[in-house]
Amino acid sequence: MNLIALGINHNSAGVEVRERVAFAPEQVAEALEDACEQAGLDEVVILSTCNRTELYAMAPDNSRLAEKSGLLIEWMANYHHLSSEELRRAAYFHEAGAALQHMVKVASGLDSMVLGEPQILGQLKSAYAVALEAGTIGGELDRLFQRVFAIAKKVRTDTAIGENPVSVAYAAVDLAGHIFSDLSRCDALLVGAGETVELVARHLIEAGVRRIVIANRTLGRARELAQKFNAEAVLLADIPEHLLHSDIVITSTASQLPILGKGAVEQAIRARKHRPILMIDIAVPRDIEPQVAELADIYLYTVDDLREVVEQNLRSRQSEARKADLLIEEGVAQVLEEVRSLAAVDTVRQYRELAENIREQEVQRALRGLARGDDPQQIVAQLARGITNKLIHAPTAGLKRASAEGRQDLLAGARKLLGLESAPRAATGPAGAATGASGPGAIEGELPGPEPEPTNRDIPSSQPGKRTLQ
Secondary structure (H helix, E strand, O other), X not given: OOEEEEEEEOOOOOHHHHHHHOOOHHHHHHHHHHHHHHHOOOEEEEEXXXXXXXXXEEOOOHHHHHHHHHHHHHHHHHHOOOOHXXXXXXXXEEEHHHHHHHHHHHHHOOOOOOOOOOHHHHHHHHHHHHHHHHOOOOHHHHHHHHHHHHHHHHHHHHOOOOXXXXXXHHHHHHHHHHHOOOHHHOEEEEEOOOHHHHHHHXXXXXXXXXXXXXXXXXXXXXXXXXXXXXXXXXXXXXXXXXXXXXOEEEEOOOOOOOOEOHHHHHHHHHHOOOOOEEEEEOOOOOOEOHHHHHOOOEEEEEHHHHHHHHHHHHHHHHHHHHHHHHHHHHHHXXXXXXXXXXXXXXXXXXXXXXXXXXXXXXXXXXXXXXXXXXXXXXXXXXXXXXXXXXXXXXXXXXXXXXXXXXXXXXXXXHHHHOOOOOOOOOOEOOOOOXXXXXXXXXXXXOOOOOOOOOOHHHOEOOOOOOEXXX
């Protein structure tokens, strides 16, 4: 398998690095084509979320996986104007079966900051769809993604790994519940209108928050989301006005630049008479300038700061994660077996075509003999002998070469492939040649004929070198 998985995530790099290698949604299609061209690949998928940026690719052959991985690192560094050495220190690389297992773990939520979080499967499906539309997915990667999705679905249905509402969104709301003793007296401002913000809104409603305002770049999407939660929809330009009344601010957009700066937050704090604001920035790149944390009465947390909350939730899922690991191992092993089977298809097809050609040639020869009036019994015997000799010629020659070279591994493998494991081995003489083998004049690859039945003049006498004549 020529699969490559290359990436950076919350375990390998801090948010400062991750936000620099993140791809904005509008960048991905162009980046896919550029990656294929620069790294000499036909199949590439880019997954970019708040916690990870990963590339999945198929190399031309499995002897060049490390080389193609290096080219992808160089491409990503150039694309994001980073040092390739800095990127190498933060990146991880998997190949072949290990790459497939990593993809399944990502899809199942086992590699997420919040164990078992369900969003990642949808994000991976979206990444697949974008690559499919961009034309950077071929038959091999397409088949693998379908199997990855199927295994991840089985993990979800056969374990309780995703039953509890544990995600970055949930962790953010859980943190708010620790900061404020009564969320029913709090107003929340959510910036963004994607899946993460929708999850945050749902968890806030369940936690009993008093009021929610959703700010987004486009008012239509904000209104669509606000209707689900009886919230108010506003534009990003209206944030300063609503910041005055917000106790909780949670941001998750795809903006490449910060949306909230220190100056705007400072003005809001003064207007609020220094009533505290909890700010949780779960976007990568960050939506809130880091300098905001310097202000009094502001409690600013980033994605990385949620780790402690996340770890508390992890402990309740460890047993289910172990069950999921077993399902993943079984699923990956099955896929790898299927891939190996596909690799033999061409060989089997070619060997079958060879056998069919030999059969046709020998049948035609037999028909010509029958047309001439030759003895049918001799023709049938010659037909069987001709097919047999031609079929075993190449394998026999190969076995002789393997034996001469001392390749016992090939000989053992040949016995297994030919179904001879349970067959008794022929006795061998001092030189290692089978005693039943044909003599020097035998044609290479031809099976020895049956031993002639003994006659009276073939019966040996009791004295060596003499025969008894009747």
